[in-house]
Amino acid sequence: MADITRNHRPTVWLPIPAEDVGGLPEDLEYRFWDGAEEFPGDPADAAFYVVPYMKGAEVAGRPLPRMSGVRVVQTLSAGVDHVTPFLPGLPAGVRLCNARGVHEASTAELAVALTLAALRGIPRFVRGQDAEEWHDGFYPALADKQVLIVGYGSIGAAIENRLTPFECHVTRVARLARRSPHGPVHALGDLPGLLPQADVVILSTPLTPGTRHLADARFLAGMKDGALLVNVARGPVVDTGALLAELEAGRLQAALDVTDPEPLPQGHPLWHAPGLLLSPHVGGSTSAFLPRAKRLLRDQLNRFAAGQDLANVVTTT
Known part of the structure; x- marks a missing residue:
């Protein structure tokens, strides 16, 4: 619960200027910080820290060792591995929210776009156009096609929603088995029996100690000949050497x-690996990001100021 009094307003660090977000509670103090070398104030005064988006772990973590009074760390990414x-190193009781x-919408769009582009030969057509080849x-x-979605959270469900009109068959996998509105969700332990059936395997799982190198040599060997990994x-999440x-x-x-x-990096063998389509980590960085990020921040900060439960709590220290 935010400790709001007339003499002290909890400080919020935002990577978007407060006036650009709009609709924020007036009983909080706002500081703009998007990863600049200089901090906008003493990190120890920050009660709510919104992590700069797409600036990497070094920037995200730079003020955290000094944030002795922080109560909420909010990412603007789906993943929190950075x-x-x-x-x-944080005090007990700090809530980490994603x-x-x-x-979901932007990442699911790209997952489907990459799948379609790779299957339908779009990279070959683009190179052919450059070389005037038909x-x-x-x-x-x-x-x-049989499509296996590994990591069936909100993004995985959004991917399935967008795959439905393409008349393919979707199988779902998450850490634990459960039922979803679309049908059964298998546990990760079922992968050895599911991989050989899939024409397309889409990875949308968070990066955790349990999913690091999930797609290792054994996983990839279990995929059928000619299958597509997205x-x-x-x-x-993928063992690069095994995939290469x-x-x-x-x-x-x-x-x-x-x-x-x-x-x-330049010179890396992935750049010229056969049968590979690359995009530069742009799943979430689209025109849809900023309006949705602002909406999330308005909701979270109004909840925080009112002492209400926060949304999207991943863990509490």
Whole structure:
């Protein structure tokens, strides 16, 4: 609960100017910080810290060791892996919240776009246009394909919603088995039996110790010949070396919005791996981001000021 008195207003660090967000409670003090070298005030005074978006772990974590009074850490990303290493140094009771509801639409759009582009040969057509080459013929369709979504949270569900009109068959996997409005969700332990059936495997799982290198050599070997791996999760969910081996052998295709390492350095073999389509981690950074991020911040900060439960709490220290 926010400790709001006439003499002291809790301080909020925002990566978007408060006046641009609009609709924020007046009984909070706002400081703008988007990762600049200089802090906008003493980090120890911050009660609510909104992490700068897409600035990396070094920037996200820079003020945290000095935030002795922080009560909420709010990311503007769906994943929180860039913040979790700093949690042990925070006071007890700090709530870490993610941006559930902000990125589902954009990330799901890109997952479907990458899938369609890779299957239908769009990279080949673009290169053919540059070289004035006409690459006609038959290409795989998404229709009737077996699609396996690994990481069936809000983004995974949004991906399925957008796949439905394409007349493909979707199988869902999450950490634990459960039922969803669309049907059963399998547990991760079921993957060995599910992977050989999938034509397309879409990764949308958060990066945790349990999902790091989830798509390792054994996982990839379990995929059928010619299958497509799409990663809109985090780069380290895939073992890069194991994927390169499969791509260079010509057995699998891949479409990656995220890589390990990231950003991908010049000269890295992924740049020219056969059967690979790359996008530069743009799943969430679209025109849909800012209005939804502002809406989330308005809601969270009004809840905080009123002493209400916050949304999207991932963990509490």
